[in-house]
Amino acid sequence: MTGILAVLSGVLGLAIGSFLNVVVHRVPRGESVVNPPSACPRCELRISPRDNVPLVSWVLLRGRCRGCALPISVRYPLIELLTAALFVTVTLVVGASWALPAYLYLTAIAVALAAIDIDVKRLPDPIVLPSYPVALVLLAMASLGAGDWSALLRAVIGGVALFALYFLLVLIKPGAMGLGDVKLAGVLGMYLGWWGWSALAVGAFGAFLLGGIGGLVLVLGRGAGRRTRIPFGPYMLAAALASLVVAAPIAGWYLNLLGIAPTG
Template identity: 45%
Template structure:
């Protein structure tokens, strides 16, 4: 049964990844994610369904448009494969739990927000707000189905604590911690706190650690200067996903 859930989740993840590519391109441009259908940015040719198969089409076409041979970024198949892997791993980790849908929706949101943050240095409210509402509601439903609202109450409390910490950091240093990151932090705290408060601490800590290590690395290698802005959203997302997937063994090791 677990193998089946993992396979279905990974397969659905491929399709969702394909949709996320549309979201990542269109939401910052304030375009609808539903219509019109996708066109080649080079020749405006409508992309045919058989050229729109996740990962496979890109490989078959060798990363070029069928009509005009414009190069298609490798990021498209990578987002699709990445979402599939992420959904497969989360299904493996949370297969027996009603919380799995909440984690899958969260992961899709994290992929979209991370790439939009890298592109535009923004975490759009048009994604953060619906994601926060949907994920929180799904955890509420999971709490009811799991037969106790204790987990959900703890998750909400962790969300509020994480939000308060980020808000404090923002008030101390508005340049260092953008308000977009503050708004984004609540849903991460909820998702981490559903597992345990220790997982919430670990996830946020790993986000800060990854962010500072990469930030210092970019300045040391002169890719960025001290004045450049390094988006923090992708590191928060990475820290959260890492803590969800490999948190238990790390926490066991730390407890010894």
């Protein structure tokens, strides 16, 4: 059952990834994601349904516009593939449960926000802020389906705690990160808290670990300096998604290191 669901999630991920390409391009510009229909930026040829099939159309067109042969960025199929791969992974981790829609939604906004933050060094409110009520509703449905209302309480506590942590960091060191990171922290805290306390701890710590490693790589590669602004959102999102998989084994390892037998 989970295998079939994973395949279906992969197909859904390709379709969602195609839409996310529009989101990544238009939302930072304050444009509608539904109007006007997608078109070539050079010849303004409207993209027909046959040329808008995720991944397949790009391959058949050899990465070029049908009208003017303008190259189509390889990032479009890569985002579609990445979204599909993450959808499959999350489905295999979460399984056929009421929690799956919530974490697929998290995966979708993670891809969009990471790409936008890399492009414009900003996490747009039109994506982040609506994610609070959406997360609350989806996680409430997950708790209802699982019959575990304590998980929803953890989600609320996790959201408040991670938001407060990031807000405190901004107060202590202004400019170290943006308010967009603070807003995103609350959303991620809800998802991590619902998953478990270990996921919340690993996800919170992992963001700074990945950010430190990424920053060091950029500095050593001479791609960044002390004053270079490095987007932190992608590291927060990557750590949150990764914690769904690695939080339990990391928590077990740490407890064994302390000589404490893990429970559950």
